[in-house]
Amino acid sequence: xxxxxxxxxxxxxxxxxxxxxxxxxxxxxxxxxxxxxxxxxxxxxxxxxxxxxxxxxxxxxxxxxxxxxxxxxxxxxxxxxxxxxxxxxxxxxxxxxxxxxxxxxxxxxxxxxxxxxxxxxxxxxxxxxxxxxxxxxxxxxxxxxxxxxxxxxxxxxxxxxxxxxxxxxxxxxxxxxxxxxxxxxxxxxxxxxxxxxxxxxxxxxxxxxxxxxxxxxxxxxxxxxxxxxxxxxxxxxxxxxxxxxxxx
Amino acid sequence: xxxxxxxxxxxxxxxxxxxxxxxxxxxxxxxxxxxxxxxxxxxxxxxxxxxxxxxxxxxxxxxxxxxxxxxxxxxxxxxxxxxxxxxxxxxxxxxxxxxxxxxxxxxxxxxxxxxxxxxxxxxxxxxxxxxxxxxxxxxxxxxxxxxxxxxxxxxxxxxxxxxxxxxxxxxxxxxxxxxxxxxxxxxxxxxxxxxxxxxxxxxxxxxxxxxxxxxxxxxxxxxxxxxxxxxxxxxxxxxxxxxxxxxxxxxxxxxxxxxxxxxxxxxxxxxxxxxxxxxxxxxxxxxxxxxxxxxxxxxxxxxxxxxxxxxxxxxxxxxxxxxxxxxxxxxxxxxxxxxxxxxxxxxxxxxxxxxxxxxxxxxxxxxxxx
Numbered sequence: 001x002x003x004x005x006x007x008x009x010x011x012x013x014x015x016x017x018x019x020x021x022x023x024x025x026x027x028x029x030x031x032x033x034x035x036x037x038x039x040x041x042x043x044x045x046x047x048x049x050x051x052x053x054x055x056x057x058x059x060x061x062x063x064x065x066x067x068x069x070x071x072x073x074x075x076x077x078x079x080x081x082x083x084x085x086x087x088x089x090x091x092x093x094x095x096x097x098x099x100x101x102x103x104x105x106x107x108x109x110x111x112x113x114x115x116x117x118x119x120x121x122x123x124x125x126x127x128x129x130x131x132x133x134x135x136x137x138x139x140x141x142x143x144x145x146x147x148x149x150x151x152x153x154x155x156x157x158x159x160x161x162x163x164x165x166x167x168x169x170x171x172x173x174x175x176x177x178x179x180x181x182x183x184x185x186x187x188x189x190x191x192x193x194x195x196x197x198x199x200x201x202x203x204x205x206x207x208x209x210x211x212x213x214x215x216x217x218x219x220x221x222x223x224x225x226x227x228x229x230x231x232x233x234x235x236x237x238x239x240x241x242x243x244x245x246x247x248x
Numbered sequence: 249x250x251x252x253x254x255x256x257x258x259x260x261x262x263x264x265x266x267x268x269x270x271x272x273x274x275x276x277x278x279x280x281x282x283x284x285x286x287x288x289x290x291x292x293x294x295x296x297x298x299x300x301x302x303x304x305x306x307x308x309x310x311x312x313x314x315x316x317x318x319x320x321x322x323x324x325x326x327x328x329x330x331x332x333x334x335x336x337x338x339x340x341x342x343x344x345x346x347x348x349x350x351x352x353x354x355x356x357x358x359x360x361x362x363x364x365x366x367x368x369x370x371x372x373x374x375x376x377x378x379x380x381x382x383x384x385x386x387x388x389x390x391x392x393x394x395x396x397x398x399x400x401x402x403x404x405x406x407x408x409x410x411x412x413x414x415x416x417x418x419x420x421x422x423x424x425x426x427x428x429x430x431x432x433x434x435x436x437x438x439x440x441x442x443x444x445x446x447x448x449x450x451x452x453x454x455x456x457x458x459x460x461x462x463x464x465x466x467x468x469x470x471x472x473x474x475x476x477x478x479x480x481x482x483x484x485x486x487x488x489x490x491x492x493x494x495x496x497x498x499x500x501x502x503x504x505x506x507x508x509x510x511x512x513x514x515x516x517x518x519x520x521x522x523x524x525x526x527x528x529x530x531x532x533x534x535x536x537x538x539x540x541x542x543x544x545x546x547x548x549x550x551x552x553x554x555x556x557x558x559x560x561x562x563x564x565x566x567x568x569x570x571x572x573x574x575x576x577x578x579x580x581x582x583x584x585x586x587x588x589x590x591x592x593x594x595x596x597x598x599x600x601x602x603x604x605x606x607x608x609x610x611x612x613x614x615x616x617x618x
Contacts, residue, residue, distance in 0.1 A: 118487075
């Protein structure tokens with residue numbers, strides 16, 4: 001797809017909270033269609049980095065660009081969502097008392113005003129898109145179930161599905177497998193891998209075996225800075241990584 | 249494909265239907281047909297004859313049902329608990345009352361062709377500007393919806409924009425209706441002070457004391473209730489209704505999806521206030537009086553209890569609750585006047601503890617939302 005060619009460039013970004021540098025001269029880029037995993041000990045700045053990309057936190061210095069023309073630091077959270085950056089938070093929040101289908105329907109791109117939603121109907125193309133996403137997230141058989149009866153893992157997938165409804169170019173996924181069963185983890189790994197290519201996917205995760213199963217490129221953050229990057233094997237052998245994170 | 253798509257439409261929701269709502273509309277239609285027959289065609293001597301007293305009572309219940317419907321729309325579906333909805337009800341009632349006062353004309357005690365009695369009594373020489381136009385029914389009709397709607401708009405605009413939610417919102421709505429009550433108690437507000445408006449003579453030239461007029465008013469109330477019910481049902485079954493659900497369940501998540509949550513709340517709050525206003529407007533000619541006590545905070549709270557007892561989030565449940573609780577009130581305040589408030593309180597506690605889905609929740613529903 002010709003429009004899906006935007007590269008995310010984070011350059012020399014610094015964020016400090018009361019003197020504590022959550023991000024310290026961070027430089028990182030994500031290629032179109034890439035699957036990137038970010039790991040690092042607690043307080044390494046992973047979540048802060050997500051906050052900066054999505055406009056929730058404003059950096060003290062540096063630049064964040066999406067493609068050649070979009071300066072994310074000048075945009076509001078809603079605008080950033082609109083240009084195609086979707087974020088999945090750690091804790092799944094789906095609409096419990098709506099069905100799976102209805103959750104996806106509300107996430108459809110487009111119609112947002114009250115008067116328009118009053119008359120909104122699902123078009124054939126939208127119907128197909130919802131079916132497609134239901135297939136991707138493996139919830140086709142649960143489409144009429146209320147979201148509240150879904151298992152924890154299914155809720156996570158539903159939320160990823162809701163992100164997909166908005167056709168994001170870049171997906172930011174925060175700890176997707178926390179609290180999942182091994183089977184759910186495996187299913188999530190398949191799901192995320194299937195999304196890379198069509199979308200750029202950035203995953204923040206602690207679970208090493210999970211990271212190994214999905215990532216081609218791994219970035220290790222420590223004290224707001226990239227200390228190593230490369231494939232999992234290379235990263236795991238890096239002496240600094242061993243020192244700060246993986247333990248000896 | 250178009251044909252195909254039409255079929256898949258019904259697919260997105262389990263076919264729960266709206267059995268309760270259909271039953272409700274059926275019963276309402278039955279009332280609208282039976283009341284005129286029982287009053288007009290059955291002879292007065294017969295036991296089956298329905299007196300004007302009975303008609304008034306039924307009319308009152310239906311108006312309360314409409315108020316409960318308005319509350320359920322915002323509380324049951326959007327999670328906004330208004331403890332001041334009687335204010336909108338009363339404003340609609342006052343707008344109707346102003347029209348009815350102007351219709352009295354020379355027949356008042358003081359015989360002034362323009363000024364209502366209370367103004368003559370207060371030695372006012374001319375009609376205040378805000379009374380202009382109320383001698384025309386269409387103007388009054390517009391005001392019955394516009395005034396409550398406008399108040400809801402201004403109030404809601406400030407409250408929702410400032411992200412006032414939950415119990416804080418409930419408390420300021422209580423303050424709103426209380427402030428309105430104090431204001432309307434004042435003689436120099438120009439709304440008859442603590443006596444309010446009463447002693448109405450006729451509406452659109454029809455004698456308000458005639459059985460025929462009362463029957464027509466009751467039928468109109470039933471029609472208005474059915475229409476509001478259908479309008480509310482249309483809203484909650486639209487995608488906007490699902491957004492309201494979403495707001496109730498996870499407000500910030502809805503905002504994150506890009507929905508203008510504040511504007512949704514405002515629209516639905518204004519619509520609800522208008523429904524309440526029309527209910528109040530229909531209430532006044534049937535009951536024959538409107539005074540500031542209608543604004544009192546307890547009225548709004550009682551209305552919320554009707555909704556809780558009936559079962560919130562079903563629309564018709566709220567109406568059923570309003571009718572049942574008020575029937576109990578009519579009976580108990582007659583038979584054991586001192587017991588009523590205790591009974592009401594106990595009812596609320598019991599329903600909250602044992603029937604979270606209200607009386608309607610007792611009826612087994614097929615599928616969905618168990």
